[in-house]
Amino acid sequence: xxxxxxxxxxxxxxxxxxxxxxxxxxxxxxxxxxxxxxxxxxxxxxxxxxxxxxxxxxxxxxxxxxxxxxxxxxxxxxxxxxxxxxxxxxxxxxxxxxxxxxxxxxxxxxxxxxxxxxxxxxxxxxxxxxxxxxxxxxxxxxxxxxxxxxxxxxxxxxxxxxxxxxxxxxxxxxxxxxxxxxxxxxxxxxxxxxxxxxxxxxxxxxxxxxxxxxxxxxxxxxxxxxxxxxxxxxxxxxxxxxxxxxxxxxxxxxxxxxxxxxxxxxxxxxxxxxxxxxxxxxxxxxxxxxxxxxxxxxxxxxxxxxxxxxxxxxxxxxxxxxxxxxxxxxxxxxxxxxxxxxxxxxxxxxxxxxxxxxxxxxxx
Amino acid sequence: xxxxxxxxxxxxxxxxxxxxxxxxxxxxxxxxxxxxxxxxxxxxxxxxxxxxxxxxxxxxxxxxxxxxxxxxxxxxxxxxxxxxxxxxxxxxxxxxxxxxxxxxxxxxxxxxxxxxxxxxxxxxxxxxxxxxxxxxxxxxxxxxxxxxxxxxxxxxxxxxxxxxxxxxxxxxxxxxxxxxxxxxxxxxxxxxxxxxxxxxxxxxxxxxxxxxxxxxxxxxxxxxxxxxxxxxxxxxxxxxxxxxxxxxxxxxxxxxxxxxxxxxxxxxxxxxxxxxxxxxxxxxxxxxxxxxxxxxxxxxxxxxxxxxxxxxxxxxxxxxxxxxxxxxxxxxxxxxxxxxxxxxxxxxxxxxxxxxxxxxxxxx
DNA sequence: TTGAAAGCGCTACCAC
DNA sequence: GTGGTAGCGCTTTCAA
Numbered sequence: 001x002x003x004x005x006x007x008x009x010x011x012x013x014x015x016x017x018x019x020x021x022x023x024x025x026x027x028x029x030x031x032x033x034x035x036x037x038x039x040x041x042x043x044x045x046x047x048x049x050x051x052x053x054x055x056x057x058x059x060x061x062x063x064x065x066x067x068x069x070x071x072x073x074x075x076x077x078x079x080x081x082x083x084x085x086x087x088x089x090x091x092x093x094x095x096x097x098x099x100x101x102x103x104x105x106x107x108x109x110x111x112x113x114x115x116x117x118x119x120x121x122x123x124x125x126x127x128x129x130x131x132x133x134x135x136x137x138x139x140x141x142x143x144x145x146x147x148x149x150x151x152x153x154x155x156x157x158x159x160x161x162x163x164x165x166x167x168x169x170x171x172x173x174x175x176x177x178x179x180x181x182x183x184x185x186x187x188x189x190x191x192x193x194x195x196x197x198x199x200x201x202x203x204x205x206x207x208x209x210x211x212x213x214x215x216x217x218x219x220x221x222x223x224x225x226x227x228x229x230x231x232x233x234x235x236x237x238x239x240x241x242x243x244x245x246x247x248x249x250x251x252x253x254x255x256x257x258x259x260x261x262x263x264x265x266x267x268x269x270x271x272x273x274x275x276x277x278x279x280x281x282x283x284x285x286x287x288x289x290x291x292x293x294x295x296x297x298x299x300x301x302x303x304x305x306x307x308x309x310x311x312x313x314x315x316x317x318x319x320x321x322x323x324x325x326x327x328x329x330x331x332x333x334x335x336x337x338x339x340x341x342x343x344x345x346x347x348x349x350x351x352x353x354x355x356x357x358x359x360x361x362x363x364x
Numbered sequence: 365x366x367x368x369x370x371x372x373x374x375x376x377x378x379x380x381x382x383x384x385x386x387x388x389x390x391x392x393x394x395x396x397x398x399x400x401x402x403x404x405x406x407x408x409x410x411x412x413x414x415x416x417x418x419x420x421x422x423x424x425x426x427x428x429x430x431x432x433x434x435x436x437x438x439x440x441x442x443x444x445x446x447x448x449x450x451x452x453x454x455x456x457x458x459x460x461x462x463x464x465x466x467x468x469x470x471x472x473x474x475x476x477x478x479x480x481x482x483x484x485x486x487x488x489x490x491x492x493x494x495x496x497x498x499x500x501x502x503x504x505x506x507x508x509x510x511x512x513x514x515x516x517x518x519x520x521x522x523x524x525x526x527x528x529x530x531x532x533x534x535x536x537x538x539x540x541x542x543x544x545x546x547x548x549x550x551x552x553x554x555x556x557x558x559x560x561x562x563x564x565x566x567x568x569x570x571x572x573x574x575x576x577x578x579x580x581x582x583x584x585x586x587x588x589x590x591x592x593x594x595x596x597x598x599x600x601x602x603x604x605x606x607x608x609x610x611x612x613x614x615x616x617x618x619x620x621x622x623x624x625x626x627x628x629x630x631x632x633x634x635x636x637x638x639x640x641x642x643x644x645x646x647x648x649x650x651x652x653x654x655x656x657x658x659x660x661x662x663x664x665x666x667x668x669x670x671x672x673x674x675x676x677x678x679x680x681x682x683x684x685x686x687x688x689x690x691x692x693x694x695x696x697x698x699x700x701x702x703x704x705x706x707x708x709x710x711x712x713x714x715x716x717x718x719x720x721x722x723x724x725x726x727x728x
Numbered sequence: 729t730t731g732a733a734a735g736c737g738c739t740a741c742c743a744c
Numbered sequence: 745g746t747g748g749t750a751g752c753g754c755t756t757t758c759a760a
Contacts, residue, residue, distance in 0.1 A: 007429065007462055009753055020731045025755065035729060055459040056427075057753035059420035060736050065371065095419040095689070096459050098371055181708035189666070190553045218708050302553070325459070337712040340704045344545035344582050348701040373737055384747040389739065397745060421737035424752050 008049035016045050059096035059325060066324055067100045069129040069154075071116045075108040075236065076263040078289030079309055080135075082352065083159065086313030087133065097321055102129070108236070109137035109205065117145045121152065131155040131320045136163035138204060155323060157316045160307070161207045162333075169323065172315045174307045175335040176207045180214030180261065182340060183284040186303050187257040188223035190282050194256030195227040197248050201236045201262040211261040229255060238267045245271035256281060263287040269295050288341060290353055296346050306339040310352065372413035380409050423460035423689060430688055431464045433493040433518075435480045439472040439600065440627040442653030443673055444499075446716065447523065450677030451497065461685055466493070472600070473501035473569065481509045485516065495519040495684045500527035502568060519687060521680045524671070525571045526697075533687065536679045538671045539699040540571045544578030544625065546704060547648040550667050551621040552587030554646050558620030559591040561612050565600045565626040575625040593619060602631045609635035620645060627651040633659050652705060654717055660710050670703040674716065 010028070014021040019038065027034045027042035028051075034042075070087055072080045084103060091099040106112030113134070120132065132154050136142045146166035150156050156168040164171070187196055198215060200208045212231055219228055232248070234241035245268045248255055258281055260268055265285040269292075272278055278300045285292060285304040295301040319330050341349055374392070378385040383402065390398045391406035392415075398406075434451055436444045448467060455463040470476030477498070484496065496518050500506045510530035514520050520532040528535070551560055562579060564572045576595055583592055596612070598605035609632045612619055622645055624632055629649040633656075636642055642664045649656060649668040659665040683694050705713055 010755095011753070021754085022732075022756080023730055026730090029755095033729060038729080052462075054424070054427075054462075054753050056420045056423035057736090058755075059459070060418070060424050060738090060752090061754045061756085063418075063420075063736050093686075095423070098416075175709075175712055178709050178712055182706060185706050185708040214708075222707070322457075335712060337703060337709050339701060340706075340709075342546060342549050342704075343586070344549040344578075345539075345542050345701050345704075348539055348542055348699060374739095375737070385738085386740085386748070387746055390746090393739090395740095399745060402745080418737050421752090422739075424736090424754085425738045425740085427752050 007054075008046075008051045009054060010051075012049055013042060013045050013051060016049065017041055053326075055096060055325065062325075063098075064130075064324075065098040065100055066130040066320075067102065067128070068320065069102045069104065069120060069132040071104045071106070071113065071120075071132065071134045072159075073108045073111075073113070073135065074105050076287070078263050078287050079160065079307060083309035083313055086310040087317060090314050090317040094317065094321055096325055099317075099321075109135065110141075110202075113137050114141055114145065117142060117149065120149055120154070121145075128152070129154045130324060131157060131169075133157050133159055133316055133320075135160045136166070137161075139163045139165065139206060142166070155320060157319060159312050159316050160309075161205075164333075169329065170316075170319045170332050170334070172312045172319070172334040173207070173336065174305075174312075174338045176210035177214035177217075178335075179286070179305050179307075179338050180211035180216075180259070181218040182214075182305060182338065183211075183259040183261070183303075184215045184218035185222055186284055186340075187259065187282055188219060188226065190302065191223070191226060191257050193225045194253065195229055196257035196259065197229040197232065197255045198259045198261060199232045199234050199241060199244060199264075199268060201264065202233055203231065208261060215259055215261070226257065234262070234264055236262055236264045238264065241265075242267035242271050246275070249275045249277060254281075258283045260285045263289065265301075266291050269300060273300065288349055288353060293346070293350075293353070296341065296343055299343060302342070304341045306341050306349065306352075308336055308339060311336060372410075372415045373418060374415075376413055377406060377409050377415060380413065381405055417690075419460060419689060426689075427462075428494075428688075429462040429464055430494040430684075431466065431492070432684065433466045433468065433484060433496040435468045435470070435477065435484075435496065435498045436523075437472045437475075437477070437499065438469050440651070442627050442651050443524065443671060447673035447677055450674040451681065454678050454681040458681065458685055460689055463681075463685075473499065474505075474566075477501050478505055478509065481506060481513065484513055484518070485509075492516070493518045494688055495521060495533075497521050497523055497680055497684075499524045500530070501525070503527045503529065503570060506530070519684060521683060523676050523680050524673075525569075528697075534680075534683045534693065534696050534698070536676045536683070536698040537571070537700065538669075538676075538702045540574035541578035541581075542699075543650070543669050543671075543702050544575035544580075544623070545582040546578075546669060546702065547575075547623040547625070547667075548579045548582035549586055550648055550704075551623065551646055552583065552590065554666065555587070555590060555621050557589045558617065559593055560621035560623065561593040561596065561619040562623045562625060563596045563598050563605060563608060563628075563632060565628065566597055567595065572625060579623055579625070590621065598626070598628055600626055600628045602628065605629075606631035606635050610639070613639045613641060618645075622647045624649045627653065629665075630655050633664060637664065652713055652717060657710070657714075657717070660705065660707055663707060666706070668705045670705050670713065670716075672700055672703060675700060 010021045010024045014024045024042050027039040091101055104116050136158055143163055143166040146156050146163055150167040158168050158171040160173050162171040203209050232244045241264050282302045285301050288306045315334055322330055374385045374388045378388045388406050391403040455465055468480050500522055507527050507530040510520050510527055514531040522532050522535040524537050526535040567573050596608045605628050646666045649665050652670045679698055686694055
């Protein structure tokens with residue numbers, strides 16, 4: 001089979017119709033100032049000749065240096081640091097655009113994000129972002145802001161979470177419901193009778209709530225032999241998680257399985273180890289970072305659900321560039337499957353773990 | 365943090381040194397005809413100004429219509445059909461290059477591949493491929509050919525398998541050893557005592573042998589309670605697989621787990637069902653296609669290891685274009701982690717399953 | 729409403 | 745060894 005496409009450009013269309021290429025361009029892009037009749041002829045001929053715009057030429061001519069704002073929280077660093085650096089390298093690799101990135105940070109989801117977003121609206125128009133990458137925290141508090149920004153001409157891309165009721169251009173995230181569902185299936189298949197517990201961050205966060213819904217639903221379907229204890233919220237703080245874990249371990253009968261739906265897993269794992277329950281409780285965690293590695297290698301952790309920050313970054317930037325350059329919206333909503341990382345496939349992910357994910361302060 | 369890179373082009377370097385941009389270009393690309401001294405000055409200034417080539421301009425100027433040959437087997441269609449169509453769409457989406465694809469097919473791995481490769485060497489030089497995408501079957505029989513083609517100036521990219529001793533430019537594949545290892549871990553975690561069997565294609569194929577090595581190694585480590593029966597080779601033929609499965613099911617004690625390391629799983633699953641053993645034997649399969657879906661949904665299949673043809677295609681084309689356009693070899697060897705598809709995350713993969721994977725004849 | 733032409737940054741060719 | 749320059753296909757501006 002041969003894909004030989006004859007390359008028809010604007011020039012060819014113009015010649016075929018004996019008009020100027022300026023007119024063809026205007027017609028093709030509906031820029032106005034073209035009679036309806038001519039426009040129709042152009043469109044028809046373009047179709048006929050199989051017109052494919054030369055993106056290199058377009059990019060060269062436009063030669064825009066597009067400006068992308070990136071507003072992400074410092075925490076949880078194990079996820080957002082790799083995400084940031086992946087955005088950086090995806091931007092560097094981009095053909096066609098010079099991409100200027102403007103990174104801004106705030107402490108954590110729901111703490112400082114609104115302020116940064118507000119500041120975007122105040123930027124002088126010559127410094128406007130062409131696109132803005134954000135992780136929306138509480139939708140109720142950012143929806144309106146995101147919509148305002150979008151209407152001001154900045155394309156909004158949500159990563160890691162979503163604000164579906166805002167006018168964001170696109171959203172990329174791991175499917176949270178499915179994440180919970182996978183955790184439940186893994187526990188269902190490996191555990192005999194007993195009860196399982198979940199430790200999450202904050203149930204007002206959509207992502208966390210969705211994970212729990214998926215977990216509960218699948219547990220009910222696949223594991224009628226397992227009882228689900230009420231969810232514990234650790235608010236992504238280390239001591240809280242530690243304390244709550246100790247409390248869980250003192251319950252009788254003791255839970256046989258644990259689903260940690262945020263990256264705040266280390267204090268939990270430490271508590272489990274200190275109580276000499278390592279390996280006796282099946283644990284499914286979230287994300288991948290240095291401190292977690294030994295627990296996976298030892299088998300203390302059955303599996304971790306990796307949210308693929310690199311992939312999310314790549315998709316986000318592809319979405320932005322193809323939107324700005326070609327005017328096509330690839331995929332308004334991308335829901336990735338998390339990678340299920342076990343002991344056996346861990347080696348393949350080791351190069352995804354960066355070094356400088358040192359937890360400072362109480363959480364990570 | 366602000367990434368404002370001042371955009372220095374060839375022009376800027378030339379002006380800074382009061383020389384012509386032709387000279388700068390020659391120096392930057394080591395094209396010769398430049399005095400060592402000038403070349404050094406140019407390189408230094410380029411460094412200083414942070415020279416970044418404008419890839420759009422380069423692409424526009426070169427305006428090559430690169431020609432990529434794609435030689436893949438018809439079987440196993442569930443893998444190679446999606447791979448082919450993903451190559452197609454990745455090529456269409458490519459900025460900078462017009463890509464002409466030349467698809468060629470042969471019946472199956474090891475049957476007809478050598479002939480197609482030989483034919484490549486005979487092509488008139490004006491029809492030479494800039495790059496060739498292949499799945500090497502038996503390395504012993506294609507290594508030399510691949511090297512000849514590579515030396516003739518065609519970049520060879522191996523997908524789905526590898527020929528590491530040839531002079532191929534790059535290789536993209538799922539890590540076979542890890543695939544087997546994952547299968548073993550899943551069975552180890554879900555099975556009590558007993559024996560497990562493997563059905564593979566052909567142990568002379570590197571990929572199949574590697575999977576088995578990984579399976580055996582991990583089984584020994586994680587599941588001393590499980591016995592591994594000797595591997596069965598079905599040569600990817602349906603009746604053979606069916607017959608062998610029936611034989612396996614007649615063994616006493618009956619195997620409690622099964623690892624099917626090729627996509628030739630349907631006859632096995634049918635045999636299991638007919639013997640009313642569905643759900644009583646844990647089965648891990650390979651790849652994802654329509655016919656397999658009901659088995660995953662019903663739980664007959666515990667997990668399938670998906671080899672991500674779309675991802676492989678994308679990486680292969682990225683490797684090719686960045687090599688031909690920028691002259692940089694991204695990653696000579698890419699080893700993907702297979703996706704572990706369970707019942708819970710299956711919905712996220714449904715759109716990866718194309719329709720026209722109808723098995724014709726004896727195998728797929 | 730349409731035509732003509734400049735020019736984006738790079739490569740390659742020709743002249744010196 | 746080096747300088748000068750045409751031109752890739754597109755967008756955009758100015759003139760008609």
